[in-house]
Amino acid sequence: MNLDRVVLADSSLDMVTVAICRTRHGSTHTGMVYRDFDGRLLLFHQAWHHETRNELLDEARIDLGGPFLCVSPDIDRDRARNLAALCEMIAATGEPIAYALRDDPEALFDEHTGRLTLPTGKGLSCSTFVLALFRSARLPLVDTTDWPLDRPGDRAFQELVVSILERTGASPDHVAAVRVEIGCARIRPEEVAGAALLSVLPVRHPSAEAAGQVLVERLEEGKP
Amino acid sequence: MTGLEIGRRETAGGTAPMAPLTSPPTADEDTRDAAAFLEQLAEHVRDGQENSALRLIYHSLLQFRRAGRYGLCDRLLHEVNVSALSPVLLIGFLTMTAPIKDRLNHRAACYQAAHDAIREARGPEAARKALVGLE
Numbered sequence: 001m002n003l004d005r006v007v008l009a010d011s012s013l014d015m016v017t018v019a020i021c022r023t024r025h026g027s028t029h030t031g032m033v034y035r036d037f038d039g040r041l042l043l044f045h046q047a048w049h050h051e052t053r054n055e056l057l058d059e060a061r062i063d064l065g066g067p068f069l070c071v072s073p074d075i076d077r078d079r080a081r082n083l084a085a086l087c088e089m090i091a092a093t094g095e096p097i098a099y100a101l102r103d104d105p106e107a108l109f110d111e112h113t114g115r116l117t118l119p120t121g122k123g124l125s126c127s128t129f130v131l132a133l134f135r136s137a138r139l140p141l142v143d144t145t146d147w148p149l150d151r152p153g154d155r156a157f158q159e160l161v162v163s164i165l166e167r168t169g170a171s172p173d174h175v176a177a178v179r180v181e182i183g184c185a186r187i188r189p190e191e192v193a194g195a196a197l198l199s200v201l202p203v204r205h206p207s208a209e210a211a212g213q214v215l216v217e218r219l220e221e222g223k224p
Numbered sequence: 225m226t227g228l229e230i231g232r233r234e235t236a237g238g239t240a241p242m243a244p245l246t247s248p249p250t251a252d253e254d255t256r257d258a259a260a261f262l263e264q265l266a267e268h269v270r271d272g273q274e275n276s277a278l279r280l281i282y283h284s285l286l287q288f289r290r291a292g293r294y295g296l297c298d299r300l301l302h303e304v305n306v307s308a309l310s311p312v313l314l315i316g317f318l319t320m321t322a323p324i325k326d327r328l329n330h331r332a333a334c335y336q337a338a339h340d341a342i343r344e345a346r347g348p349e350a351a352r353k354a355l356v357g358l359e
Binding site: 037075076078079081082085086088089108112113114137138139140 | 275276278279282283286289290292310311312315316319322323350353354356357358
């Protein structure tokens with residue numbers, strides 16, 4: 001684990017980093033920070049149900065409200081530029097993606113359209129959104145095989161998400177489909193960002209969880 | 225001509241995106257569009273406009289894929305001058321053609337040429353890291 005890769009979200013950021021922040025609501029959140037072809041830093045993230053945002057990093061940070069760090073994954077610099085280009089291409093489709101709990105390990109941005117395909121899933125969380133981006137670049141970040149179920153706090157979080165989906169106008173069919181997913185493996189935002197601290201990809205559970213814990217501590221301290 | 229214009233077809237109302245085609249593209253159309261793409265790519269490379277070149281690769285290859293023009297994609301992989309392109313542009317070609325590699329006869333040779341070029345410039349470990357997953 002290389003903690004030198006944890007950096008503040010400022011103008012010196014690399015082409016691609018994985019963001020980890022604590023929102024004003026107290027939960028952690030992740031997304032992809034990338035430089036577009038014009039050199040602007042953007043946060044591309046699954047903010048909520050049908051709210052897939054591609055926004056200027058500075059504005060997004062203010063909106064999210066809490067401490068915000070970035071992790072530079074240990075990937076080749078030219079590969080990172082291509083991952084950024086892929087993010088820009090996918091963001092340009094403007095597709096609003098549904099929110100769901102369960103990871104679809106085959107979620108990909110489609111070869112023909114740049115739009116999301118979910119062979120078995122109902123949508124993406126902020127975490128699985130980042131995983132789908134890396135997977136689409138042929139750089140799988142996390143291997144969710146044997147990810148633990150029902151860790152402390154996971155079920156309560158998932159139930160909360162479903163109740164908010166219901167309150168905020170998601171269709172009854174979608175709410176019902178996501179409710180069925182409660183109890184599934186939860187890949188936490190800090191574990192996705194934590195995986196980017198490690199050199200051998202894809203990262204599996206115990207390593208990602210440990211790295212995620214380190215990032216949560218850094219967030220609490222408010223420094224890289 | 226911009227990257228997005230490459231491969232557009234003239235219609236009675238002006239230009240239109242290639243996809244969807246009402247009839248399969250002819251070999252002549254592939255030849256014409258490949259030449260236009262490669263010429264523009266070479267121009268960006270000559271001018272040192274690497275970002276523009278990368279944008280061209282992503283935008284154009286996405287259009288070609290959307291239109292199902294695999295023959296054109298394959299032709300580009302066959303005809304592109306690998307030795308003239310930087311690693312970032314070679315990775316762009318390979319990233320954008322990876323999802324359809326089973327349909328592309330010339331991709332394996334292009335991958336090998338790109339691998340050899342990057343290995344020559346940066347060494348074997350850097351080549352492995354740059355191209356991992358793009359075989």
